[in-house]
Amino acid sequence: MTLDWSAGPSHGLQGVLQVPGDKSISHRAIMLAALAEGESRIEGFLEGEDTRATARIFGQLGVRIDTPNPQTRIVHGVGLHGLKPNPEPLDCGNAGTGMRLLAGLLGAQAFDSLLVGDESLSKRPMARVIRLLERMGARIEARDGEFAPLRIRGGQRLHGQAIDTAVASAQVKSALIFAALYAEGETVITEPRPTRDYTEAMLKAAGWPIEYGPGRVAVRGGGRLSAQTFRIPGDPSSAAFPLVAALLVPGSDVTVTDVGVNPRRTGLFQALCLMGADLRFENERLQNGEPVADICARSSRLHGIDLPDALVPDMIDECPIFFIAAALAEGRTRATGLAELRVKESDRLGGMARGLRAMGAAVTESADAVEITGGPLQAADIDSLGDHRLAMSFAVAAQCAQGVTRIRDCANVATSFPGFIALAHAAGMRLDPA
Numbered sequence: 001m002t003l004d005w006s007a008g009p010s011h012g013l014q015g016v017l018q019v020p021g022d023k024s025i026s027h028r029a030i031m032l033a034a035l036a037e038g039e040s041r042i043e044g045f046l047e048g049e050d051t052r053a054t055a056r057i058f059g060q061l062g063v064r065i066d067t068p069n070p071q072t073r074i075v076h077g078v079g080l081h082g083l084k085p086n087p088e089p090l091d092c093g094n095a096g097t098g099m100r101l102l103a104g105l106l107g108a109q110a111f112d113s114l115l116v117g118d119e120s121l122s123k124r125p126m127a128r129v130i131r132l133l134e135r136m137g138a139r140i141e142a143r144d145g146e147f148a149p150l151r152i153r154g155g156q157r158l159h160g161q162a163i164d165t166a167v168a169s170a171q172v173k174s175a176l177i178f179a180a181l182y183a184e185g186e187t188v189i190t191e192p193r194p195t196r197d198y199t200e201a202m203l204k205a206a207g208w209p210i211e212y213g214p215g216r217v218a219v220r221g222g223g224r225l226s227a228q229t230f231r232i233p234g235d236p237s238s239a240a241f242p243l244v245a246a247l248l249v250p251g252s253d254v255t256v257t258d259v260g261v262n263p264r265r266t267g268l269f270q271a272l273c274l275m276g277a278d279l280r281f282e283n284e285r286l287q288n289g290e291p292v293a294d295i296c297a298r299s300s301r302l303h304g305i306d307l308p309d310a311l312v313p314d315m316i317d318e319c320p321i322f323f324i325a326a327a328l329a330e331g332r333t334r335a336t337g338l339a340e341l342r343v344k345e346s347d348r349l350g351g352m353a354r355g356l357r358a359m360g361a362a363v364t365e366s367a368d369a370v371e372i373t374g375g376p377l378q379a380a381d382i383d384s385l386g387d388h389r390l391a392m393s394f395a396v397a398a399q400c401a402q403g404v405t406r407i408r409d410c411a412n413v414a415t416s417f418p419g420f421i422a423l424a425h426a427a428g429m430r431l432d433p434a
């Protein structure tokens with residue numbers, strides 16, 4: 001189904017908002033609860049298409065998952081060796097996270113499986129996980145050695161390895177960690193830049209012996225996972241949209257409550273502060289071991305920056321909305337180390353540059369870098385490329401543009417942010433199905 005939006009301009013955003021649960025943690029909570037012994041409860045589960053696809057797959061693999069009410073799941077864990085084979089395709093939908101983590105987990109099972117995804121996911125690189133899992137002894141066949149469908153040959157003996165991921169990717173790291181749970185001996189994973197550590201933290205909370213610190217994980221095979229109650233915080237990647245809109249639209253003052261602020265996810269907020277944003281974390285606390293805060297944003301005059309490279313992995317999904325802030329800031333913003341943006345749900349670097357130029361911004365891009373000179377934006381007809389992050393980023397840009405912007409192909413927003421339009425309305429954004 002295609003869905004277009006008409007968006008903006010806004011006269012100001014106000015209010016106290018709550019965004020849906022964290023997508024990364026929701027995928028992992030289903031996976032770890034399924035492999036645990038006993039009944040786990042998940043609260044704050046993201047009712048998005050990506051995470052529901054992961055839950056559906058575990059249903060296909062014989063795990064009973066009840067939904068007593070929306071955003072809650074009761075998972076009847078089957079233990080590490082209790083998953084059942086299913087000859088039907090296991091459909092990850094649009095989710096890179098689902099497919100890559102499951103490749104690691106299913107590569108370690110006694111049975112074969114077939115992982116499939118939608119058109120976008122079937123174009124995303126999978127060799128980055130396959131080649132490394134093969135080094136541990138897994139056997140995975142992919143179209144052209146690279147793309148989904150992934151045919152996973154079970155019944156292999158996996159062995160621990162020292163592996164450097166070569167790419168800063170929590171998905172690659174987590175795929176290896178899931179395989180390592182079943183491998184003989186120790187697996188030591190290093191990565192070129194530290195990435196989000198939810199898999200590690202959640203395993204530790206479930207009683208698995210694992211040692212980890214920034215950029216390095218050591219994990220042994222052959223343990224047990226205990227059932228848990230997961231309380232999932234709001235997704236900082238979703239909170240980013242109303243918060244940046246509040247910074248950019250004059251007369252705004254918005255608070256998003258209960259947002260996960262793990263340091264591996266706060267790169268955007270750090271970058272915005274460097275640009276002069278009036279952004280504050282309040283009521284900081286720990287919830288299930290994860291830092292959580294209420295984030296307050298008020299209209300600010302932003303100025304361009306040279307984005308420190310080290311922040312990029314900590315704001316990887318927020319780069320599109322960061323580019324909108326840069327396009328409306330005073331002066332020039334430069335960012336490098338952005339090659340990963342080309343292999344997400346769309347080519348996010350190309351798609352953002354094209355859309356921003358259509359709105360009148362001065363943008364130059366290279367293979368892995370961008371330079372944006374801020375100035376006023378005008379309404380335009382924008383192609384979101386069927387990518388949720390682009391659709392929501394341009395919806396924010398439109399709030400500050402002259403005229404009404406049309407954004408095409410926005411249905412994919414349901415993968416990560418169900419209820420985005422309702423939340424945007426409540427806050428004072430102008431956004432409607434076209």
Ligand SMILES: O=C(O)C1=C[C@@H](OP(=O)(O)O)[C@@H](O)[C@H](O)C1
Nearest residue numbers: 024097168169170171172316317
């Ligand atoms: O591990 C995760 O949950 C994720 C890791 C990131 O992907 P990469 O690992 O490919 O950078 C991110 O873009 C994605 O939305 C979620």
Ligand SMILES: C=C(OP(=O)(O)O)C(=O)O
Nearest residue numbers: 094095096097098317344
């Ligand atoms: C890249 C993303 O997700 P995934 O890789 O799970 O499809 C995202 O949500 O921006």
